[in-house]
Amino acid sequence: MNIVILGAGKTGSYVASTLSDEEHNVTLIDQDVKALERIGRESDVATIQATAPNWKLFEDLAENKPDLFFAATGDDEANLVACSIAKNLGFSKTIARVQKREYLNHSRLDFRRLFFVDYFIGPEILAAQDLCKMLVHSGDLAVEHFAHGAIQMRTIQIPDLWKFGETPICKLDLPPDLIAGLIRRKNKDEDQILIPHGNDFILPGDQVTLVGEAKVMHHLHEIFHAPKLPVRSVILVGGSSVAVHLAHFLSQQKIDVRIIEKKLPRCEILAELLPFATIIHRDGRDPQLLRSERIQDADALVSCTHFDETNLLIASLAKQLGCKKAIAQITNGGLLPILEKVGVTAALSARVNVTNRILSILDEGTTLSVASLSSDAAKIIELKVSTSSKAIGIPLTDLDLPKGLLIAVIESQGRVMVGRGSRVLCPDDIVIAICNPVQIPHLQQLFH
Structure with a gap:
């Protein structure tokens, strides 16, 4: 897809680089020549030096029929004006980065309609929401909700006293609609990321991402004997x-x-x-x-x-x-091993969340949401099976899925089921999959 991003700050540059890695055609606009040169060296991104907003430049870019315009400068008002110009010049979808909460409150004035903005993204708000979830669910390393809350994902640390390290996952007494979707295991050189199967093991010290029906997830800490600490201060x-x-x-x-x-x-x-x-x-x-x-x-x-x-x-x-519990907000995932050695929990910056949100917008209709796992080493993605999907009526084992891609959970007509090999997908099913970030386009194409 053709994507235009205004603003080569930290957020804009990160989103541009990530979308380029996923083989989108990205054009990045900024007046800072050095910032553009840096991103041009590091990523396959087209750069244009210009002041913002520049309606004449937008008019020229509109000839390429861009699929998305993302105004990502640090100035809320400039982003709103830029989106308004872009939309009126024929850009398909517009996204404005905003920092002020009042722009998200449409009770008195609908800023989306006023400035022709299709989506607002508040990086700081997204980061705060993630941090709040980490604190409220204090025994969890990560929490996400899918299928309107019917399905939940949680990442927990397996305690050192875990006694079932020699028992295969398929032999563990786990609820039927609960699946271990990802294991992060500490090794001497570097952490190992596993998408486990029934004959794999959960070891003490592992960080395990589990996906299942929300009502089952409330008992996770009892199942794995992990501590749950209430937060009041x-x-x-x-x-x-x-x-x-x-x-x-x-x-x-x-x-x-x-x-x-x-x-x-x-x-x-x-x-x-x-x-x-x-x-x-x-x-x-x-x-x-x-x-x-x-x-x-x-x-x-x-x-x-x-x-x-x-x-x-x-x-x-x-x-x-x-x-x-000590949490450090970081932008550099390379610091993660240092944080873990001193017992600090890391919260990646909102840039990752912004990119995930944009990925879901790009494939709106099929992709409902995207979240990151293990410092963005893997993605958990929520998709809706379209009526024209090639996957309909075919057992999961026959879908020829790439290695390292897991269909974790399926919601079909209100019923939540683990994605076992014999399951057959139907139109409008909600699928929760865990995969390598580069496999997202394959998934989107499969269920579109």
């Missing part, structure tokens, strides 16, 4: 936009919130935005401050400054001082 370090959104979400869950921010003007803004939270004007890297805030009594700390290294340092320090 959270410390956020860094008064970023992500922290503001996260504080709102946590407050809705009746969770006490404290925010540590070293810049006084930002503290004053936070105090106005978040009257329910305690704002502390100090440096979150100070061990003495964390001790004085009784970090060991807090249920969790989330470091969500704008810098990976700072987040890594603060979360590691919190863990050393006795914090039960």
Whole structure:
């Protein structure tokens, strides 16, 4: 597909690079020549140096009949105007990146209709939602919902006291509609990613992604004897936009919130935005401050400054001082092994979530949602079987699926079923699949 992206910042560049890797034709526009040169060296992306929004340039690009326009600058209003121009010049779909919550509230003014925006994407809001899920489901490393909540995915850490490491998965006493879809196993050199079969094993220390009917997933911690820790108090370090959104979400869950921010003007803004939270004007890297805030009594700390290294340092320090759960928001997946060695949970930045959302928009109708697993080493994708799909009426074992691709769960007429080899797909079935990111186009084509 032909995709035009406005803005070569961190979000725009990441999305452009990822979509290019998936063999889409991507054009990236920005006025920063150095940023364009960098992305041009690293990825197969066409770049155009121009100020935004440039209606004449958009008019020229519209001749190629682009399938998608994504306004990804850091200026909400510029993104809205750019989408309006693009849509009126004939661009098929428009997406605007927004940071301000009011643009997502259509109760008084429908900004989508006003500015011809088909989709709003708020990276910071997506990141905050993910962090909130990690905190509310504190015993889980990741949580996702599919099929309008009927199907759930959870990633848990298998405790060291797990006694069934020598029992094949097919022999474990698991509920019939629960499947182990992915195993991440720590090795000396690098982590091993497995899409397990019945004769594989779940070992102590494994990170296991399970998919199944929502009502079954509530008993996961009992089944695997994994601890489940309630969260009542959270410390956020860094008064970023992500922290503001996260504080709102946590407050809705009746969770006490404290925010540590070293810049006084930002503290004053936070105090106005978040009257329910305690704002502390100090440096979150100070061990003495964390001790004085009784970090060991807090249920969790989330470091969500704008810098990976700072987040890594603060979360590691919190863990050393006795914090039960420490989360660092990072953009560089290469830091993951370091985080795990010090017992820190990583939350990848919203760039990955933004890309997943755009992937589902590109194949709207078939692809309902896309989420990342194991730091984007794998994807879990929700698809709807179209009435013209070649997969209809064929047992899963006869679909000739690529190696490493798993049809985990199927929802058919309200019934949730594990994707066993004898299952036959019907039109409008919802399929939850786990795959390598490069296999997504194959899946989309199969079920379209």
